[in-house]
Amino acid sequence: MSILDKSIDELIYDDVEDTEEYRDSIATVDGEGNRNWIFPRKPKGKYYDRRKWVSYFLLVLFFATPFIKINGNPFLLINILERKFVIFGMPFWPQDFHLFVLAMISFFVFIILFTVAFGRLWCGWACPQTLFMEMVFRRIEYWIEGDASTQRKLSKATWSASKIQKRGLKYLIFFTISFLISNTVLAYIFGIEVVMDMVTSSPASNWGRFGGMMAFATVFFFVFAWLREQACIIICPYGRLQGVLLNNNSISVMYDWIRGEPRGKIKRGKQDPLLQEEKGDCVDCNLCVQVCPTGIDIRNGTQLECINCTACMDACDTVMSKVGKPEGLIRYDSHNGIENKQPFTLNTRIIAYIAALMAVLAVFGMSLASRNAVEATILRTPGVLFQETEDGFIQNVYNIQIVNKTTDSYPVELRLISHEGEIQIIGESLSIDEESIAKGVMLVKIPKEIITQQKNRIELEIWGNDKLLDKTTTSFLGPMVLNYED
Numbered sequence: 001m002s003i004l005d006k007s008i009d010e011l012i013y014d015d016v017e018d019t020e021e022y023r024d025s026i027a028t029v030d031g032e033g034n035r036n037w038i039f040p041r042k043p044k045g046k047y048y049d050r051r052k053w054v055s056y057f058l059l060v061l062f063f064a065t066p067f068i069k070i071n072g073n074p075f076l077l078i079n080i081l082e083r084k085f086v087i088f089g090m091p092f093w094p095q096d097f098h099l100f101v102l103a104m105i106s107f108f109v110f111i112i113l114f115t116v117a118f119g120r121l122w123c124g125w126a127c128p129q130t131l132f133m134e135m136v137f138r139r140i141e142y143w144i145e146g147d148a149s150t151q152r153k154l155s156k157a158t159w160s161a162s163k164i165q166k167r168g169l170k171y172l173i174f175f176t177i178s179f180l181i182s183n184t185v186l187a188y189i190f191g192i193e194v195v196m197d198m199v200t201s202s203p204a205s206n207w208g209r210f211g212g213m214m215a216f217a218t219v220f221f222f223v224f225a226w227l228r229e230q231a232c233i234i235i236c237p238y239g240r241l242q243g244v245l246l247n248n249n250s251i252s253v254m255y256d257w258i259r260g261e262p263r264g265k266i267k268r269g270k271q272d273p274l275l276q277e278e279k280g281d282c283v284d285c286n287l288c289v290q291v292c293p294t295g296i297d298i299r300n301g302t303q304l305e306c307i308n309c310t311a312c313m314d315a316c317d318t319v320m321s322k323v324g325k326p327e328g329l330i331r332y333d334s335h336n337g338i339e340n341k342q343p344f345t346l347n348t349r350i351i352a353y354i355a356a357l358m359a360v361l362a363v364f365g366m367s368l369a370s371r372n373a374v375e376a377t378i379l380r381t382p383g384v385l386f387q388e389t390e391d392g393f394i395q396n397v398y399n400i401q402i403v404n405k406t407t408d409s410y411p412v413e414l415r416l417i418s419h420e421g422e423i424q425i426i427g428e429s430l431s432i433d434e435e436s437i438a439k440g441v442m443l444v445k446i447p448k449e450i451i452t453q454q455k456n457r458i459e460l461e462i463w464g465n466d467k468l469l470d471k472t473t474t475s476f477l478g479p480m481v482l483n484y485e486d
Contacts, residue, residue: 045314
């Protein structure tokens, strides 16, 4: 009988000598380097129930966010192809790249701080890979194929009508959900209006986007149907960072080895009470290993494969309740919390990260507050020298680019405020539509007698609807002025 086929009672109580074996390789690879497929038992318990409710909220948020609008803007849009970004309803453009850099620095510092303090809590409770794999795809698999032992038997069984039916139904549902995820991801890139138009029209009318959507769907299907835990173990860099970020004070899913060791099964009937008292609380049932989606033994200590999903905590609490021992043999705690009974405290390392995060957030906040809603760039046309007019003016030719980050439209007026002179727009008058970029060409003419040097700095204002939108400076080239001494 396989260990997966045993009941909890059979795993707790045994009449044979207990043996203790530890892994000398990762659970997902066998001795020959081949993939070792993981069939975790279906978890249940208070932490799993709490994770389900958190997952429901985050999944609803994920699928609903593209439909949310703030002042006519999407709540979140990451349009890399068109270099247009909207975060919390606030549009950002390539000219705001410094804000993007500050936001990324803040994000990474926060991730470091959060990991140092609370370990991989993100991975177990909020990571999209975990949410979809454990709370969507895995539960569908349990519904169609049964629990771990049934899935293992089905995997080893020869192909039959029943196996084809179950696998076909599972993969059909998997691809349907992957297709839905793909469309949602595209809505974050192009906007929900573009995706709705693409869905309601023929693929022949937009082969490019349709091909991209199908590519996304195929990747998601591959990840959740085959790659699975390998995405966390092999691909995701966060697990590798854990090794250098965690310390003895970091909160993580931990096994209380002081209370649990030496482990051993409870033998029925003829167990010597004195020998039983010498054993720890761990009954060596291996349920913590069997429910782990990455196949690790948490009793071997913190490992990079552990995603802090709490499945082992629920399994252990169930066994502890059954044998009449306190829950929490596997729990959220730190190494020092278990070994030295030290409560979680803010150490120097965490305080330093908090200070760094606050500093970056302060700079980001000030930069965001001083961000112009309309931003103008005025540069001399390259390769064109100054011209001297018959009426005594020096003129330069400029290229104009005005970025409107708002949902308002403006007729644009340019004013020269640093020198006497005039501005002449070449072609049609300038105006900027909502969330768009206006480009044009203009002449700046300044009386020759006030040009005292070859290179000059001039300042201009951009007005719209009698409102000052932006100020900018640029260079003005004049004739070389020679000074002779007697």
